[in-house]
Amino acid sequence: MKDCKLHYTDSIHYELEQTSRLMKKVTTQLFEKLEIGLSIDEYAALDTVSVNAGICQRDLAKLILKDRANTGRILDSLEQKGFITRFIDTKNNRLVKKMGITERGLKELDTINKKVKQYLESVTKKISDEDIERVQETLKSFRLELEKVVEINI
Amino acid sequence: MKDCKLHYTDSIHYELEQTSRLMKKVTTQLFEKLEIGLSIDEYAALDTVSVNAGICQRDLAKLILKDRANTGRILDSLEQKGFITRFIDTKNNRLVKKMGITERGLKELDTINKKVKQYLESVTKKISDEDIERVQETLKSFRLELEKVVEINI
DNA sequence: AAAAATATGTTGCATTTACAACAATATTAT
DNA sequence: ATAATATTGTTGTAAATGCAACATATTTTT
Numbered sequence: 001m002k003d004c005k006l007h008y009t010d011s012i013h014y015e016l017e018q019t020s021r022l023m024k025k026v027t028t029q030l031f032e033k034l035e036i037g038l039s040i041d042e043y044a045a046l047d048t049v050s051v052n053a054g055i056c057q058r059d060l061a062k063l064i065l066k067d068r069a070n071t072g073r074i075l076d077s078l079e080q081k082g083f084i085t086r087f088i089d090t091k092n093n094r095l096v097k098k099m100g101i102t103e104r105g106l107k108e109l110d111t112i113n114k115k116v117k118q119y120l121e122s123v124t125k126k127i128s129d130e131d132i133e134r135v136q137e138t139l140k141s142f143r144l145e146l147e148k149v150v151e152i153n154i
Numbered sequence: 155m156k157d158c159k160l161h162y163t164d165s166i167h168y169e170l171e172q173t174s175r176l177m178k179k180v181t182t183q184l185f186e187k188l189e190i191g192l193s194i195d196e197y198a199a200l201d202t203v204s205v206n207a208g209i210c211q212r213d214l215a216k217l218i219l220k221d222r223a224n225t226g227r228i229l230d231s232l233e234q235k236g237f238i239t240r241f242i243d244t245k246n247n248r249l250v251k252k253m254g255i256t257e258r259g260l261k262e263l264d265t266i267n268k269k270v271k272q273y274l275e276s277v278t279k280k281i282s283d284e285d286i287e288r289v290q291e292t293l294k295s296f297r298l299e300l301e302k303v304v305e306i307n308i
Numbered sequence: 309a310a311a312a313a314t315a316t317g318t319t320g321c322a323t324t325t326a327c328a329a330c331a332a333t334a335t336t337a338t
Numbered sequence: 339a340t341a342a343t344a345t346t347g348t349t350g351t352a353a354a355t356g357c358a359a360c361a362t363a364t365t366t367t368t
C-alpha cells in the first residue's frame with residue numbers, strides 16, 4: 001500500500017504533534033495523580049513569571065504562546081489563588097498590567113518542582129542527554145523558521 | 155533572575171509544545187490561504203486512510219491520536235464530502251466500521267499534496283535533512299517512552 | 309447457561325481554545 | 339489640532355476537544 005510519497009504519519013509534523021499531545025497527556029495525568037492544585041498551563045505561567053519578574057501580560061502571552069484572552073484568564077486564577085500579584089505600571093509610556101510571584105507562589109512552585117522532577121526525569125532518562133539537547137536545538141531553529149512564516153497577532 | 159534550575163521555558167516540554175502549536179498554526183493558515191476545503195485533521199485522516207485501506211475507526215483513532223468520538227466526527231465529514239466510504243465488517247469476530255478512500259478522495263488528496271508540498275518544504279529547507287531525520291527518530295523513541303507511561307483508553 | 313468483562317461506535321456535556329469586537333490610552337500622520 | 343493608527347487588556351462567542359455514559363455485540367468467566 002505504501003508508496004514513496006511522504007505521508008502524514010511519516011512526517012515530522014505528525015511526530016511533533018503526536019509527541020507533544022502525548023506529553024501533555026502524561027503531564028496532566030501526573031498533575032492529577034500528585035494532586036497538584038494547578039493546571040499545567042497555570043504552572044507554566046507561574047514558572048515563567050518567576051524568572052521574568054515585572055513582565056507584562058502581553059509579553060507573557062508571547063512566552064507561553066497563549067493568546068491575550070487566555071493569558072489573562074490564567075493570571076486571574078493565579079492571582080485569585082494568591083500566587084502572583086498584579087499591578088498597573090507603564091511600558092513605553094503605555095499603561096500595562098505587570099506582575100510578580102508572591103512568597104506563597106514561590107513556595108508552591110518549589111513544592112511542585114520537587115514533586116514533579118523525578119517523574120519527568122524518568123520519562124527522558126532512557127534518552128541520552130546529548131540526544132535531548134540536539135533535539136531541543138533543532139526544534140528551536142525549526143520553531144524560529146516557523147515564526148517567520150506564521151502570522152501571529154498577540 | 156535565572157538560576158541553575160531547569161525552568162519551563164528551557165525544557166524540552168516547552169520546546170515541543172511551542173513548536174507543535176506553531177506548526178499547527180502555520181499549517182492551518184496555509185490551508186486557508188490555499189482555499190483547501192478540508193481541515194488539517196480531515197486531511198491527516200484522509201491521508202492515513204489512503205495508506206491503510208480497510209482500517210477500522212478505533213485503529214484509525216490510535217493512529218491519528220484523536221479519541222473515538224472525534225475520529226467518528228471527522229469521518230462523518232469526510233464521508234459526507236464523498237472522500238471516503240464506510241462499510242460494516244468484522245474484525246476478530248466483532249462488528250466494526252471499516253473504511254476506504256474513494257476515487258474522489260484520492261484525487262482530492264493528490265491535489266492537496268501538490269498544493270501544499272512546496273510550502274511545507276520551504277519551512278524545513280533551512281534545516282538539513284540529517285537534522286530533521288535525527289529529530290524525528292529521537293522524537294519517536296521519546297514518544298514510545300511516553301506511551302509506556304501514559305494511560306490511554308481509545 | 310447465566311453473568312461479567314471486553315470491544316466498538318455514538319451522543320451529550322463541560323472544558324479549552326481561538327478569534328473577533330470592544331474599551332482605553334498613546335503615538336503618529338495629516 | 340484633529341484624525342488615523344498602534345498597544346494593551348477584557349468580554350463574548352463559536353469551534354474543538356476530551357471525557358463519561360450509553361448502546362450493541364461478542365468473548366470469557368463462573
